[in-house]
Amino acid sequence: MGELEQKFAAAFLTEGRWILYFKGLGVTLGIAVLAAILGVIFGTVLGIMKLSFREDGKKTLWNILATAYVDVIRGTPSVLQLLIMWFIVFATWNNGVAVASISFGLNSAAYVSEIVRGGILAVDVGQMEAGRSLGLSKAMTMRYIILPQALKNMVPPLGNEFITLLKETAIVGYVSLTDLTRAANQIASRTYEAFMPLIGTAVIYFVVIKILTLLLGVLERRLRESDQR
Amino acid sequence: MKQRVIAVVLTCLLVLLMVSGCTGTTTGFAPAGSSENKKLVVGTNAEFPPFEYIDDNGKPDGFDMALIKAIGEKMGKEVDIQNMEFDSLVSSIGTKIDLAIAGMTVTEERQNTVDFSDPYYTAVQYVILPADSEIATYEDLSGKAIGVQLGTTGDFDASDIEEADSSTKVSRYNKGVDAVNDLLNGKVDCVIIDKNPAETFVSKHAEELVAVDGSQFGFEEESYAIAMPKGDKELVDAVNKALQEIKSEGTFDKLVEEYIGN
Structure with missing residues (x-):
């Protein structure tokens, strides 16, 4: 046990190494939150675009554009998207967190758009018909009848997406950002002991995501309060 | 409630078991190249020209690679090169790889976890x-x-x-x-x-x-050396002997000329 304690001390305590994990966790959460905000906003727009059809049932230009975007994003690895953003698109922009947030946000938007689309499609088509027959416009029915119901459908998969996003940020070390995973790597490259930093970091991720899961559960229950089931 | 407590305790136990099982295997695992084996598994990070890089054929090449192949030949072993991240090298020695050659500088910190061969190159x-x-x-x-x-x-x-x-x-x-x-x-x-x-x-x-x-x-100024598992005196001696022979035969200088120039 003495050896384990020593390794623990070397990996977390000496030279204030815990600060590095803390800062790393800050970067991880910062990127994840910013990316999620961008992803939800842009993803909702994309999702609605993917639902627009012409009178004759064919796809509108908006729909085609959004579909193409989602195809490209889902068809390429996110680490590659990050590298392209860092070394090519924003080659001279030095704000790593911002570039990573944009990169992950644009990536997440593609997945969110499918969640939004699925959430809206899951609301019975009769709801739209009912709204229209009551004299509401298409937009008003969407805003006051469809979307509130769709939102409840979207919360679980959106929570899922955020958790995935949070863990996916572990690749930002590729562009020299020090997130939680990179902090662990950096410390392992000093102490030459991979065990403690890696297991410790896994525990930190797990705890953060567990807390997040609990919060999402609370949110879901609140949203379901009005349901008569 | 009671069931949940039991479930949590059991999960923790399982994780602990897994973790302790892992440490057990790492320390007890005989590296692939221990004397009975004909293979010498070498770790490098082929991002460090001209010492190691990926050549046009997609294989690791460079001064260190040529040197370790010459050393392997002297030791009568087949060299198997594994390319990995530089910061993973030291913690892989003795488990995933037998030794690492990657323009690695001898430092006190590293000497706490690995043994080094005689230095083969000095640089700044x-x-x-x-x-x-x-x-x-x-x-x-x-x-x-x-x-x-x-x-x-x-x-x-x-x-x-x-x-x-x-x-x-x-x-x-x-x-x-x-x-x-x-x-x-x-x-x-x-x-x-x-x-x-x-x-x-x-x-x-x-x-x-x-x-x-x-x-x-x-x-x-710093010295590059080959890193090997801590306490494996047999391997260190064998590598040093091979290195010495390569130097006295003049092969070493030829490799320096071929890969590094100056």
């Missing part, structure tokens, strides 16, 4: 600067954005500067070439890296970049 850290840079002394480096490769001597030097002046920003990359890329894009002010890769990188961008001998900045 170089500083790559934009041609019009005003950085000229060690003091000039503090407060600047410095690019390095994670876990290398340049990383340690930059970390010292960062510790003395927290306004210094150190960017740690997986590869030296990524750091140089960001230097060209103006994201970092300089890159601290070993001499030979510095010269290789600068030769590709002779217009924009210059490589400055780190002794001008007060960086100390």
Whole structure:
């Protein structure tokens, strides 16, 4: 046990190494939150675009554009998207967190758009018909009848997406950002002991995501309060 | 409620078992190249020209690779090269690989976890600067954005500067070439890296970049050596003997000429 304690001390305590994990966790959460905000906003727009059809049932230009975007994003690895953003698109922009947030946000938007689309499609088509027959416009029915119901459908998969996003940020070390995973790597490259930093970091991720899961559960229950089931 | 408590306790036990099982195997695992085996599994990080790089055929090549193959031949073993991240090398020695040759500098910290062969090369850290840079002394480096490769001597030097002046920003990359890329894009002010890769990188961008001998900045000379599992005296002796033979036969100098020049 003495050896384990020593390794623990070397990996977390000496030279204030815990600060590095803390800062790393800050970067991880910062990127994840910013990316999620961008992803939800842009993803909702994309999702609605993917639902627009012409009178004759064919796809509108908006729909085609959004579909193409989602195809490209889902068809390429996110680490590659990050590298392209860092070394090519924003080659001279030095704000790593911002570039990573944009990169992950644009990536997440593609997945969110499918969640939004699925959430809206899951609301019975009769709801739209009912709204229209009551004299509401298409937009008003969407805003006051469809979307509130769709939102409840979207919360679980959106929570899922955020958790995935949070863990996916572990690749930002590729562009020299020090997130939680990179902090662990950096410390392992000093102490030459991979065990403690890696297991410790896994525990930190797990705890953060567990807390997040609990919060999402609370949110879901609140949203379901009005349901008569 | 009681059931949940039991479930949590059981999960914790399971995780603990898994974890302790892992440590058990790492310490008790006989490396692939222990004397009864004919193979010598070598770890490297092929991002460090001219010592190691991926050649046109997609295989690791370079001075270190040629040297370790010559050593393997002397020891009567087939060399199997594994390319991995530099910062994973030391913690893989003795488990995933038998030894590491990657332009690795002998440091006290590393000597706590591995044993080194006799040094085979001495070098000094170089500083790559934009041609019009005003950085000229060690003091000039503090407060600047410095690019390095994670876990290398340049990383340690930059970390010292960062510790003395927290306004210094150190960017740690997986590869030296990524750091140089960001230097060209103006994201970092300089890159601290070993001499030979510095010269290789600068030769590709002779217009924009210059490589400055780190002794001008007060960086100390360092020795490269092969890293092996701590306490494996048999392997260390065998490698040192082979290295000695290669040197006395003149093969070593030929390899230096072929790969490093000067």
